[in-house]
Amino acid sequence: MIEIALFAVLVLVILLTLGVPLPYCFGAGLMVMYFAGDVVMKGNMLWGFQQLGNPVLLAIPLFVLAGTIMSVSGIAASLLNFVNIFIGHLKGGLGVVATVSCALIGAISGSGLTGVAAIGPLLIPEMEKQGYPREYATALIANASLLGLLIPPSVTMIVYGWVTDTSILACFLATLGPGLLIMASFSAVNIRMARRFPLKLNEPLKGAAFMSEATQRGFKATPALLMPVIILGGIYGGIMTPTEAAAVAVIYAIPVGFLIYKGLDVRTFFGAGREAATSVGAIMLMILFSMILSQMFVLESIPQAIVQAIFSVTENKALLLVLINILLFLVGMVVNDVTAIILIAPLLLPLMQAIGVSPIQFAAIMGVNTAMGGVTPPYASILYLGARIGQVPVTKVIRPAMTLILLGYLPVVFLTSFWPDLSMWLPRFFGY
Amino acid sequence: MTRFASVLLTVLICLVALGQFVQVITRYVLEIPVMGLEESLLYPTLWLYMLGAVNASRENTHIRANVLEIFLSTERQHQVLAVIGEVISLIVGIWLTTWAWEFTKYSMRVWRESPTLYLPTFYVDVALFVGLVLMMIFTACHLLMHLRALFSPIAEPAIEGGLK
Amino acid sequence: DTLKISHIRPQGATIDNELRALAEELTTATDGSVELNLFPASALGDYTSVQERISVGAIDMAVQPAATAVDRRMQISAFPYVAANWAEAKKIYGPGGAIHSAMKDLYAKQDITMLAAYPVYFGGVALNTDAVNPGDPTAAKGIKVRVPGIKSFQLTADALGYISSPIPFSEAFTAVQTGVVDGVVGSGAEGYYASFRDVTTAYVPVNTHFEVWYMIINSGTLAEMSDEDRAALETAALEFEAKRWETAEADQGAFEQKLADNGATIVSLTNEELAATAAHVRAQVWPQVLQDVGQDWGQGILDQIGE
Numbered sequence: 001m002i003e004i005a006l007f008a009v010l011v012l013v014i015l016l017t018l019g020v021p022l023p024y025c026f027g028a029g030l031m032v033m034y035f036a037g038d039v040v041m042k043g044n045m046l047w048g049f050q051q052l053g054n055p056v057l058l059a060i061p062l063f064v065l066a067g068t069i070m071s072v073s074g075i076a077a078s079l080l081n082f083v084n085i086f087i088g089h090l091k092g093g094l095g096v097v098a099t100v101s102c103a104l105i106g107a108i109s110g111s112g113l114t115g116v117a118a119i120g121p122l123l124i125p126e127m128e129k130q131g132y133p134r135e136y137a138t139a140l141i142a143n144a145s146l147l148g149l150l151i152p153p154s155v156t157m158i159v160y161g162w163v164t165d166t167s168i169l170a171c172f173l174a175t176l177g178p179g180l181l182i183m184a185s186f187s188a189v190n191i192r193m194a195r196r197f198p199l200k201l202n203e204p205l206k207g208a209a210f211m212s213e214a215t216q217r218g219f220k221a222t223p224a225l226l227m228p229v230i231i232l233g234g235i236y237g238g239i240m241t242p243t244e245a246a247a248v249a250v251i252y253a254i255p256v257g258f259l260i261y262k263g264l265d266v267r268t269f270f271g272a273g274r275e276a277a278t279s280v281g282a283i284m285l286m287i288l289f290s291m292i293l294s295q296m297f298v299l300e301s302i303p304q305a306i307v308q309a310i311f312s313v314t315e316n317k318a319l320l321l322v323l324i325n326i327l328l329f330l331v332g333m334v335v336n337d338v339t340a341i342i343l344i345a346p347l348l349l350p351l352m353q354a355i356g357v358s359p360i361q362f363a364a365i366m367g368v369n370t371a372m373g374g375v376t377p378p379y380a381s382i383l384y385l386g387a388r389i390g391q392v393p394v395t396k397v398i399r400p401a402m403t404l405i406l407l408g409y410l411p412v413v414f415l416t417s418f419w420p421d422l423s424m425w426l427p428r429f430f431g432y
Numbered sequence: 433m434t435r436f437a438s439v440l441l442t443v444l445i446c447l448v449a450l451g452q453f454v455q456v457i458t459r460y461v462l463e464i465p466v467m468g469l470e471e472s473l474l475y476p477t478l479w480l481y482m483l484g485a486v487n488a489s490r491e492n493t494h495i496r497a498n499v500l501e502i503f504l505s506t507e508r509q510h511q512v513l514a515v516i517g518e519v520i521s522l523i524v525g526i527w528l529t530t531w532a533w534e535f536t537k538y539s540m541r542v543w544r545e546s547p548t549l550y551l552p553t554f555y556v557d558v559a560l561f562v563g564l565v566l567m568m569i570f571t572a573c574h575l576l577m578h579l580r581a582l583f584s585p586i587a588e589p590a591i592e593g594g595l596k
Numbered sequence: 597d598t599l600k601i602s603h604i605r606p607q608g609a610t611i612d613n614e615l616r617a618l619a620e621e622l623t624t625a626t627d628g629s630v631e632l633n634l635f636p637a638s639a640l641g642d643y644t645s646v647q648e649r650i651s652v653g654a655i656d657m658a659v660q661p662a663a664t665a666v667d668r669r670m671q672i673s674a675f676p677y678v679a680a681n682w683a684e685a686k687k688i689y690g691p692g693g694a695i696h697s698a699m700k701d702l703y704a705k706q707d708i709t710m711l712a713a714y715p716v717y718f719g720g721v722a723l724n725t726d727a728v729n730p731g732d733p734t735a736a737k738g739i740k741v742r743v744p745g746i747k748s749f750q751l752t753a754d755a756l757g758y759i760s761s762p763i764p765f766s767e768a769f770t771a772v773q774t775g776v777v778d779g780v781v782g783s784g785a786e787g788y789y790a791s792f793r794d795v796t797t798a799y800v801p802v803n804t805h806f807e808v809w810y811m812i813i814n815s816g817t818l819a820e821m822s823d824e825d826r827a828a829l830e831t832a833a834l835e836f837e838a839k840r841w842e843t844a845e846a847d848q849g850a851f852e853q854k855l856a857d858n859g860a861t862i863v864s865l866t867n868e869e870l871a872a873t874a875a876h877v878r879a880q881v882w883p884q885v886l887q888d889v890g891q892d893w894g895q896g897i898l899d900q901i902g903e
């Protein structure tokens with residue numbers, strides 16, 4: 001049966017390469033299992049559709065909508081202006097502003113796209129004006145946008161917790177450590193890179209002028225800065241579940257967007273609703289069929305077979321972790337974050353537990369690796385969106401993006417695998 | 433069409449958000465949680481997912497990994513690839529739709545009810561079949577447009593934008 | 597044949613061990629003709645969808661609670677305060693008992709054969725805070741508790757004086773841990789030990805309901821088995837149930853002890869308090885749930901039990 005499962009995966013990958021929409025790629029995998037593997041399809045739609053009804057998943061559209069409202073309402077601009085006043089005038093400072101702003105947006109949105117969508121249009125022209133190459137600015141913001149998936153809330157961690165039956169709150173905390181480290185390393189790499197660019201720096205504000213400007217911008221940014229406080233405070237403070245927090249974020253963002261930041265009007269509001277619902281619909285349809293395929297694998301005991309097959313090659317923990325990181329990197333090249341998690345997490349979790357990696361640390365390993373998939377070609381959705389926003393050819397962004405990944409991101413990926421405390425200390429601190 | 437989709441989808445997603453919001457308020461502030469709210473929310477939730485997916489089909493914005501496309505250079509090659517993709521989508525999609533139909537018939541036969549308010553879940557379940565049928569219709573439309581572009585000498589640039 | 601059998605507890609739990617033992621016996625008894633392939637921890641989905649998939653023949657077997665979505669009368673299995681003690685429970689839920697027979701009939705209507713009942717425990721309330729007037733159902737406790745999305749549990753929790761909060765199981769542990777709610781209703785010592793032990797500081801064995809699972813199999817699958825195999829399976833299932841009735845009560849005590857060892861206070865109630873609670877909850881809850889399942893049908897079964 002494992003041969004047929006592998007064949008199903010092969011068909012899936014071929015169709016994916018051809019550009020068939022992902023839900024149908026999984027559907028084709030199902031067809032292989034059904035016609036060649038003789039598994040029962042009866043009752044699977046029922047099961048898959050009931051899985052979609054799980055309230056935990058409802059957090060996904062709501063966090064996506066909150067993020068979309070954020071990016072159209074001008075909330076992002078106020079965050080950016082606020083961060084900018086402290087570090088914008090330093091050499092390489094504007095790149096750091098981009099990174100930190102993406103992290104702040106990440107604390108509001110659950111998706112990896114919001115950062116580049118909200119910050120990109122504002123900051124890419126600004127950075128170019130200061131002397132950063134346009135493709136570099138685009139690459140940096142696209143990469144920093146990945147922080148949306150690492151700083152909680154995070155769509156990928158919701159899905160991971162859901163498919164592996166792990167506490168979503170613990171998963172949120174697991175990627176926070178690596179996420180903050182990546183924020184720091186991107187900032188450091190950027191400052192180093194900025195030495196090569198002929199930057200024209202703004203005069204820093206001093207004394208009273210600085211104070212008044214800081215107060216003014218801080219005041220404008222407060223409603224936006226309150227949002228992560230409400231979301232994370234609400235969840236970890238025992239007021240609401242993650243799904244409810246996502247709903248509260250939406251309900252809060254609407255009046256703030258309409259009345260305070262004023263970027264939201266009736267037209268953009270309905271546009272944001274449609275955009276969020278459409279991207280969520282696409283995700284859910286894919287989740288539906290990938291869940292059914294994954295369930296077929298479980299029914300045929302494929303995960304156990306994989307563990308046995310791998311253990312017959314090696315049982316060395318370090319080697320296995322390296323191999324898994326390589327596998328996840330390759331998977332991340334061709335599919336997006338959520339897909340990778342649904343497909344891989346249930347298959348590999350038994351293996352990870354067998355070698356003594358906790359499900360929470362594995363959440364972090366999956367989290368950082370699959371987020372990176374958003375910028376690794378050939379399928380790099382976040383990088384492509386960035387290129388579109390920055391109006392630079394994709395081929396030109398890839399080089400600086402890979403430099404940033406290599407110097408800023410990959411080291412943290414390996415730390416996450418080989419230094420459990422990095423992902424475990426926060427969950428442990430909160431008692432998980 | 434786009435306007436209709438915008439309003440419908442926004443209303444659905446806001447309904448869901450509002451329902452969850454009421455849940456927090458009634459539990460945390462008023463301390464009288466509403467029974468059965470969660471099961472009622474299943475209706476807008478699953479219709480939201482399915483109609484969102486239908487709209488993705490309409491706009492042709494389903495998640496794809498266009499790996500091969502990067503290596504193709506001529507417009508004609510792109511069109512051929514698009515046709516192949518849509519044909520495969522149709523074949524697989526129709527097969528899935530038949531299973532969704534089986535599920536719909538089953539759901540109609542057993543007539544399940546939600547646990548506390550005894551709302552019939554058939555009206556949730558039928559969203560899958562309705563959604564897939566609509567997606568197949570839009571996929572077929574895209575296929576026709578790609579075929580027309582392939583066999584007509586002047587390429588139509590409007591295709592990427594989806595059906596308006 | 598290899599039969600896929602699902603259950604809802606993790607690997608190594610009591611039910612898991614017992615089913616593994618059963619699987620071995622069956623293999624020996626049938627010379628390897630019948631094998632059980634276990635799927636613990638709801639790996640095939642929650643019990644509601646597993647029951648429906650058994651009904652259509654996509655999964656073969658399960659040992660799990662009765663799901664009430666397809667037929668609301670199945671709620672009779674989880675009615676609060678039907679049995680007062682283990683002896684009564686065996687008479688009602690055990691072979692030949694009123695609820696045992698009723699459930700067998702209801703399952704049959706869904707193309708499912710009930711092979712055995714599996715008594716689990718009397719339910720209670722697990723709290724992450726000190727108990728407040730635990731023996732007095734009329735006293736409002738001001739404690740929010742998570743209840744499963746099942747009407748009788750919600751009504752029972754309210755009747756016991758708690759503020760019931762419907763939260764999905766997948767979010768329940770976190771909700772207790774962060775303080776969204778301060779307790780859980782709907783399970784018993786074993787269930788709380790399995791899923792909530794680290795957030796249980798007090799356990800009130802107030803006998804909310806009698807938790808019973810059922811060993812069920814798709815009727816078509818059973819009919820297609822050879823006569824010998826079917827007989828072997830049916831016999832093994834009966835023995836499985838008989839054995840469980842002997843050990844269940846001690847097992848419940850053992851799990852209360854495990855909760856205590858884990859640092860929870862076990863709040864014992866007197867027989868008078870339990871009786872008063874039972875009378876109060878019956879008066880509050882039964883009329884409503886009886887109406888839901890059909891007054892005549894439900895009352896008929898309760899009358900049978902009363903005799």
Ligand code: NA
Nearest residue numbers: 106148151153
């Ligand atoms: Na985030």
Ligand code: NA
Nearest residue numbers: 332333373379
């Ligand atoms: Na990628």
